Amino acid sequence: QVQLVESGGGLVQPGGSLRLSCAASGRSIDFYTMGWYRQAPEKQREWVAIITRAGTTNYADSVKGRFTISRDNTKNTVYLQMNSLKPDDTAVYSCNAIRAGDLSYWGQGTQVTVSS
Numbered sequence: 001q002v003q004l005v006e007s008g009g010g011l012v013q014p015g016g017s018l019r020l021s022c023a024a025s026g027r028s029i030d031f032y033t034m035g036w037y038r039q040a041p042e043k044q045r046e047w048v049a050i051i052t053r054a055g056t057t058n059y060a061d062s063v064k065g066r067f068t069i070s071r072d073n074t075k076n077t078v079y080l081q082m083n084s085l086k087p088d089d090t091a092v093y094s095c096n097a098i099r100a101g102d103l104s105y106w107g108q109g110t111q112v113t114v115s116s
Contacts, residue, residue, distance in 0.1 A: 001026045002105040004095045009110030012085055016114070020080040022095030022107060032099045034071055034078040038091035038112075048093070049080060062088075085114045 008020040020036070035050040049059045049069040057069050068081040078095060092109040 001103075002029070002032070002097045004097060004105055004107035006093065006095050006107045006110040009093060009112045011113045011115065013116050014086060014114055016085050017081070017083045018085065018112060020082065020093055020110060020112075022078040022080075024076045024078075024097065028073070029071070029076050029078070029097060030073050032097040032102075034069075035096040035098070036069060036078075036080045036093060037096060038089075038093045039109075040088075040091040043091075045094075051078065082112070085112075087114045090114050 003025045005023050006020060008018060010018060012018050031053055033050055033052050036048040037045050038048050039045040047060055048063055049057065049067055051057045051069045051071050059067060066082065066084045071078045090113050092111050094109040095107040097105040
């Protein structure tokens with residue numbers, strides 16, 4: 001089993017930045033594809049970014065060029081650097097770990113609020 005704990009959320013003004021962290025325990029994340037998802041109030045959860053075992057990244061069009069996902073396998077941690085934040089980025093951000101033949105693991109989420 002993999003336990004995931006997100007941190008780094010908070011209140012930020014439009015145009016500001018935040019760095020989210022997702023710390024994993026229980027197993028090494030070396031062999032997992034890691035992803036960030038978000039869910040705004042009264043909306044469906046949506047995919048934000050993923051990073052594969054090999055370090056290949058992909059982003060939702062809404063965050064491309066503003067967000068960067070990275071991983072540090074030595075720290076068993078995944079990050080999401082968020083720049084040029086907009087009010088539409090307000091959501092609960094959750095971390096996911098997935099690999100073939102295993103369960104999909106989720107963290108509890110961290111709140112990001114973009115407001116002046």
